[in-house]
Amino acid sequence: MRVITVRYQTGMATLLVTMLLMLSATAFTFYTAKNKLFEIKASANDYSHKEAYSNAELGLDYAGTWLAFGKVEIDGVSTPAAKTFLDKTDDTPLVLGVGSSNDAQTQKFIDFFGSEQVTVVVKQSSNNPKLLQVVSTGRSRDGLAKASVSREFYFAGTANGNGAVPLAPIITNTQTLLEGSVQVASNSNAYGEQDLSYWSSYDSLQLAGDWFSYGYQGDTEGFTDLSMFSNTLDAADATLENELGSFSADTINSFPEQGDETFANGDISLSDPRFPESLKEEYLGTKEADFADLRDSIQDKAANGEEGVLFVTPDSDGVCMLPDGQQGERIVWVYGDCVVTTASSTYSAGTAENPVTLIIDGSADFSGGANIQGLVYLVNSQDDPLMSAAVNASFGGSISVEGSVIVDGDENGAVMTSGSIVVNYNSDVLSNLYSFDDSNAGAVRFGWVPGTWRDFN
Numbered sequence: 001m002r003v004i005t006v007r008y009q010t011g012m013a014t015l016l017v018t019m020l021l022m023l024s025a026t027a028f029t030f031y032t033a034k035n036k037l038f039e040i041k042a043s044a045n046d047y048s049h050k051e052a053y054s055n056a057e058l059g060l061d062y063a064g065t066w067l068a069f070g071k072v073e074i075d076g077v078s079t080p081a082a083k084t085f086l087d088k089t090d091d092t093p094l095v096l097g098v099g100s101s102n103d104a105q106t107q108k109f110i111d112f113f114g115s116e117q118v119t120v121v122v123k124q125s126s127n128n129p130k131l132l133q134v135v136s137t138g139r140s141r142d143g144l145a146k147a148s149v150s151r152e153f154y155f156a157g158t159a160n161g162n163g164a165v166p167l168a169p170i171i172t173n174t175q176t177l178l179e180g181s182v183q184v185a186s187n188s189n190a191y192g193e194q195d196l197s198y199w200s201s202y203d204s205l206q207l208a209g210d211w212f213s214y215g216y217q218g219d220t221e222g223f224t225d226l227s228m229f230s231n232t233l234d235a236a237d238a239t240l241e242n243e244l245g246s247f248s249a250d251t252i253n254s255f256p257e258q259g260d261e262t263f264a265n266g267d268i269s270l271s272d273p274r275f276p277e278s279l280k281e282e283y284l285g286t287k288e289a290d291f292a293d294l295r296d297s298i299q300d301k302a303a304n305g306e307e308g309v310l311f312v313t314p315d316s317d318g319v320c321m322l323p324d325g326q327q328g329e330r331i332v333w334v335y336g337d338c339v340v341t342t343a344s345s346t347y348s349a350g351t352a353e354n355p356v357t358l359i360i361d362g363s364a365d366f367s368g369g370a371n372i373q374g375l376v377y378l379v380n381s382q383d384d385p386l387m388s389a390a391v392n393a394s395f396g397g398s399i400s401v402e403g404s405v406i407v408d409g410d411e412n413g414a415v416m417t418s419g420s421i422v423v424n425y426n427s428d429v430l431s432n433l434y435s436f437d438d439s440n441a442g443a444v445r446f447g448w449v450p451g452t453w454r455d456f457n
Contacts (some may be wrong), residue, residue, distance in 0.1 A: 048145035055138030056149045059118040063094060063134050064448060067122065067153060082153075085122045085132055094120040117141065125152065131449065152452035164282050166375065166404035167191075168199035168269075169425040173279055174391075174409030177206040177240055179417040184213040185424040186226060186267050191274070195226055195267040197425075201275040205252070205268060207231050207245040213267055227264040229255060240390060240413040279408040284377070291381055295361065298333050314338035320364065325349030329356050336382065337363040346396075350374040355403060355429045363392035369418065371400045373429055378416070379408040390414055398422065403429045 067082040094113060112118065118138050125131035132153040139146050167190045190196035197213040198205055205211075210230040214223050229252075231245025249271060255264035276282035286294045302311035308330035312320045320338035325348045332349060334340060340347065345368040350356030355374030362380050376399075380391045391407060391414035398420035405423050407414045 045145065048140035048142060049147060051140040052138045052145040052147040053149070055117045055140075056136045056147045057138070058112070059120045059136030059138055060134060060149060060151055062112055062118075063120045063122060063136065064151075064153060066094075067132065067134075082132065085124060088123045089126070090123065091121050094122050116143075122153075148455075150452075150454045152449040165427060165430050166283060166406060168196040168404065169401075169423040170198045170405050170407070171279070171283075172198075172200045172202065172407035172409070172414065173275070174407060174411065175202055175204070175206060175240055175413040176200070176407050176409070177208060177244070177413070177415045178211075178421060179208040179415065180419050180421050181210045182207070182212070182421045183423075184211075186213055186215040187425045187427065188215045195265070196269060197226060197267040199269050199272060199275065201272060203271045204246045204248045205270065206240070207247060209245075215267065225258075225263070225265075226267040227252070227255070229262045229264070240415065279406055280379075283375075283406055291379075295333065295335065295381060298331060299335075302333075311335065312340075322347060325356075328354065330354065331357050331359070333359045333361060334364050335361045339365045339367060342368065344368070346371060348372075350403075350429075352402070352426075352429050353432060355432050357433055360391075360393050363390075365394040365396075366399070367394075367396045369396040369398045373402040373426075375403050375430065375433060376401055376405045377408065378406065378414060380412065392417075394418065395421075400424075402426050 067085075069081075113120065116139060118136060120137075121133075121135045123133055125133050133150060134153050135148060135150040137146060137148040168187055169184050184197045186195040186197035188195050190199075195215040197215075207229075208231060210228075212228045213226045215226050216223055229247070249268075252264045252268055252270075253266075255262050257263055257265055278288055280286055280288055280291050284291075284294065298309060299311040301309045308328050310322070310329055310332045312322055312332070312334050314320050314336045318338050320334055320336070320340045322332070322334075322340055322342045324343050329349050347366055347368065348371040349358060350373035352373055356372065357375045357377065358370075358372055359377045359379065362382055378391045378393050390412045391409045393414075393416050395416075395418035397418070399418045400420075400422040402424050403426050405416075407416070
């Protein structure tokens with residue numbers, strides 16, 4: 001009997017299992033490699049975007065530093081860099097010029113803004129002339145990533161070196177009595193399109209006479225009447241104490257928008273929460289505690305014969321003698337209580353191109369009146385407490401100001417007297433005011449506005 005032995009083939013099964021394992025390992029390897037490649041690309045993209053954001057942030061920092069401390073030459077005069085952006089509204093990028101500099105930090109600015117890794121646009125805010133909008137767009141070195149960030153830059157100073165451009169023809173932080181016929185041309189773009197003729201932190205406007213204000217709305221619309229009213233009491237009885245002709249915000253708001261004799265259109269802003277905390281710091285660039293130091297420095301400059309700087313005090317007869325104006329004066333400081341006299345009957349100072357800052361520090365009587373192009377700043381910083389009470393300024397027949405009048409009386413009150421008080425707001429004139437301290441230009445004039453950082457992506 002023949003025995004047949006059955007043999008089972010195991011090689012084929014082993015081969016099949018091995019091939020399946022190899023295919024699985026290969027697929028896993030490819031999957032792992034694909035994930036690794038994805039992670040590498042994701043990491044590279046993340047790095048590129050971080051690099052782009054870093055360059056954008058660096059652009060903001062560089063632009064802020066340049067605006068605060070940079071200088072440019074305009075008609076041969078060294079000017080704060082930010083002044084070149086006051087009226088800029090287009091999106092032309094910031095370029096610091098070409099070439100090289102011996103100063104390492106300046107060269108760093110030039111190289112950075114000349115590269116393709118950042119583009120910075122600086123232009124004036126459309127809503128507030130105090131603000132500059134800075135938009136920085138950063139790019140990665142490989143050019144694959146882009147990021148944009150922006151921030152508002154607070155323009156706490158302007159062409160007068162240390163202080164901001166006043167936003168209204170009359171600005172006051174105290175109870176202020178205006179004696180005479182008052183005519184005011186408003187700032188038609190104080191806040192956006194808001195007209196502003198009288199701006200105060202105090203709760204009323206005190207008037208012994210007539211008020212008329214108007215605004216200029218452009219070449220097509222021309223001039224428009226804003227507010228007109230007058231007191232009904234005897235002007236001879238006008239004092240701060242009896243509050244003659246005191247018009248509160250509620251009273252002014254109750255006037256109709258148009259009328260034959262009395263109307264108002266919102267150009268008088270009282271108890272305004274936007275009002276500066278310190279007029280000296282806002283418009284003269286000095287802290288309240290340092291005002292005496294500023295006064296002393298101006299007195300020293302005048303004593304040393306610095307061109308365009310005058311510091312006048314009363315003589316033994318209580319007379320402050322001013323030389324005739326229109327002689328290139330830039331700062332005129334009248335300190336003390338005195339009668340101001342000039343060779344001419346009316347004191348005229350400043351021009352549109354070279355305006356003057358007239359500081360009346362005490363109580364002054366310009367018996368012949370005055371015509372001023374620039375800034376008139378009324379204050380009383382006399383050391384004698386008996387003399388440092390209310391601010392008083394009298395201007396004979398009339399005073400005419402092309403620019404702005406600021407009354408800084410704190411809690412003491414102020415009286416401004418003239419037969420005719422005319423103040424025409426002029427931002428071009430105010431932008432040309434002279435710096436009190438060129439060595440300090442930029443140091444206290446700029447800053448980022450908190451809460452305005454924006455990420456466009």
